[in-house]
């Protein structure tokens with residue numbers, strides 16, 4: 001089985017600057033940015049997706065951390081996206097929030 005890419009980033013095996021970090025969560029820039037600012041907010045513990053998250057406190061902390069990471073990146077207006085499942089566009093099977101900003105966003109999303 002392939003090692004989880006976000007677990008490898010969390011443990012430092014793939015050098016990645018963190019724009020935010022605490023005991024449970026890290027945030028870093030997406031390698032394929034879809035906006036001028038595109039951050040990923042990731043729990044250190046492996047959780048496959050939002051559907052597998054069994055810790056409501058962690059989910060709250062992820063959202064609060066996304067707000068902090070957005071502020072750290074200078075964003076006052078931003079979009080948070082949690083792709084859940086292949087049909088929704090989830091390609092990395094480790095729960096993550098996308099924080100997108102720095103341009104006007106269209107709605108509905110594709």
Ligand code: DGP
Nearest residue numbers: 005028029030031032083089090091092
């Ligand atoms: P999603 O499609 O919602 O699962 O988003 C996964 C995102 O992860 C995608 O936008 C690209 C990003 N990504 C994949 N591999 C890496 C990596 O090695 N480093 C970083 N920084 N981002 C990655």
